[in-house]
Amino acid sequence: MKVEIGVTMATEELKVYFTRLMKSVEGLMAIVITDRDGVPVFKVATDQAPDQVLKHNFLGTFGLAASQASKLGMSSNKSIVCFYEHYQVVQINKSPLLLTFIASSETSTGLLLDMDNTFTDALDDLGRVVGTT
């Protein structure tokens, strides 16, 4: 029971932290952290985020794309940026985690590409959990 309460509190804290982070970048609609197979570990999203990007088939595709891109002889793939008419999706490979940022096409791509450095500690903790399971 104590452990459960502890986990719930940690999740709530993470949610507050990532929601604040998401709101600090204009146009950012969702932050999704998944394992290497695209299974969501943690996600925060605004109402504006398109539904399909939060689904398993979308998130799983990046894991595949990243592993294929890593076989092109240019060492392992670090990030993939997909530009659409109204949206952009920035996906960063932080093994064993994959970070997905869904934002408006107007949002600064460079800012999103550097966002993983702003929450390294939280990522290390989450990575440890995923790495051991």
Next chain:
Amino acid sequence: MSTKEMDALLRFRLPGIAGVICTDEHGLCLGAKGVATRETSGHIANIAESAARLNPNLPPPVIAIESEGGSILIKKEGTITMGIYKSPN
């Protein structure tokens, strides 16, 4: 601005300049020299974009960020944003 011009700016023209960075409208780095790192391009572009919105009727302002370790001048010109890192005097 080509990388050659960036080099010239750093080495000969203006003493006290420690680094130069150029970004495009997406905050992606076009070039970085000296102490400026490529990872900061998004932040530089974002600061310039936010400052320009303070008064949309005026041309984009020059932003000076001062600290004990030096200062950074940021200016947006069209789709290009430039940041100049100055070492403390």
